[in-house]
Amino acid sequence: MHTLSSVEELRELNPFIVIGCGGGGEKFANFAGVEAVGFVDDDPRKHGTEFCGFKVSSSLLDLIKETDARSVAIMLPIGAEGTALKYAVQAINEGKNVVTSFRSLPLSENTSLIKFAERMNVTIKEISPRLDNIRRIFGVAPSRCTEMLPKINYRHKAPLVFVGGTSQECGKRTTTRLLGKEAIERGLEVGVISTDEMGLEQPVDINFRAGSLSVMDVAAAIMGSVKYLEEEKNPDIIFIEGQSSLTERGNPHPRGLSASILIGSMPDATVLCHRPNHPYRKPRGIKEEIRAIEALEPTKVIGISLNLRNISDRSIMEEYEKRFGLPVVDVKNGGASRLMDVIMEYIGEI
Incomplete structure (x- = not known):
């Protein structure tokens, strides 16, 4: 009516x-x-x-x-x-x-x-x-529009590192957490944002399920979280966990969510996670994901975090380094330290 x-x-x-x-x-x-x-x-x-x-x-x-x-x-x-x-x-x-x-x-x-x-x-x-x-x-729909957050435009002051991936379940949450832990051990004041309700392990300052929000609200939620962290902690560096992938085959639905998190983060640098021989996902691959990330947001992919759960031959890390020309690490086995060195060097350059 x-x-x-x-x-x-x-x-x-x-x-x-x-x-x-x-x-x-x-x-x-x-x-x-x-x-x-x-x-x-x-x-x-x-x-x-x-x-x-x-x-x-x-x-x-x-x-x-x-x-x-x-x-x-x-x-x-x-x-x-x-x-x-x-x-x-x-x-x-x-x-x-x-x-x-x-x-x-x-x-x-x-x-x-x-x-x-x-x-x-x-x-x-x-x-x-x-x-x-x-x-x-x-046959079903929300009772009302789910877009509800005010639109803000906030640019972080501290260096910000986005942790993306080539698929779901490829190591983004673990990489984000271990990078945060490594930065703390180096004496830095660190901010860590997990965009998943499962981001319960320390060090995490803020966690929420970004997929529960309207895609129109995700970027505002990220910017608002960063602003809150900077006002509360004045961090030296911020890490943000991404979700899913911009390019993954077989499951197109989370790709818009991935883009919204990346756009809201406005990262200085990006770490890319990949799981070779993924048992139940179909990633397009590292090359395609790097191209998509750097085309969507003015950031630079500076390192690769490999999830080796389905790999027995660790020489794959050297092979990936040669193929993609980037540092490749296993964060669960000491790689977070090397990756943090790469991050600090890159931040110093920019």
Whole structure:
């Protein structure tokens, strides 16, 4: 009843004042046949500047008086629900229709707003995430959009090392933990973030199952964790455990998760884990994974951590060093020390 499913429904509510001078506001104003007559934003840096052909205002009430708008479109990001609610109440109180997005103000959680609109005899509708379509295809869907964290953009101050891999179950968690332990033994203040609920072994400062989050929230969760660590510990170096792989065959679903963790980490250096003769995964391989990592994020793969659980001939390490031109170690048998030397040397160079 309160969900929009077509541009035609928007056109019937023309013209609009649009709240939010960002990506959402621009997309809304660009809908074919939708007429915008003004824009409002709370950011004082935007006031008086031009956006989509209009001067950005600081006051919705002023624009309502100055324009012939019939409706207000609230296109704010997740995390701005309080501001969105303020503008929705103002608009309804002035007798204007309201269109929200699920990111700005999900109506399923604001039934009192619906009742207020009904009492004022105005329309209130939401551009929903259309989870009904997912339910129609799969027979199941989340009850609401799972994207919920505010978007932040935080760049770490301490050197940061990302531990990626060519597949699942290839040694990322162990490598991250043993590198953290080695750094502590060298007298460094260390931050370690595990992106899995199984990251229970010390030294780990923060662990959470990144796969439980919306992919849209993963990068924010990583950046927020790094920011928290830097404020709490002021670490000399940070290690972040990756998940799965960017290139693994046979299981495409976690690859987006892998990319989100890497992007949120913004690492200075990357260590790549690999498990030769993996018994139940199908990695594409080291070369392909290095290419994918360095193409996705401006980082450098500086060493390889081999999981030798399914290998009896340790000469494979020398073979891999020659083939890939990188230091190759077994972290469970003293290799963490050599890998830490490589990391410190590279950090010193950059």
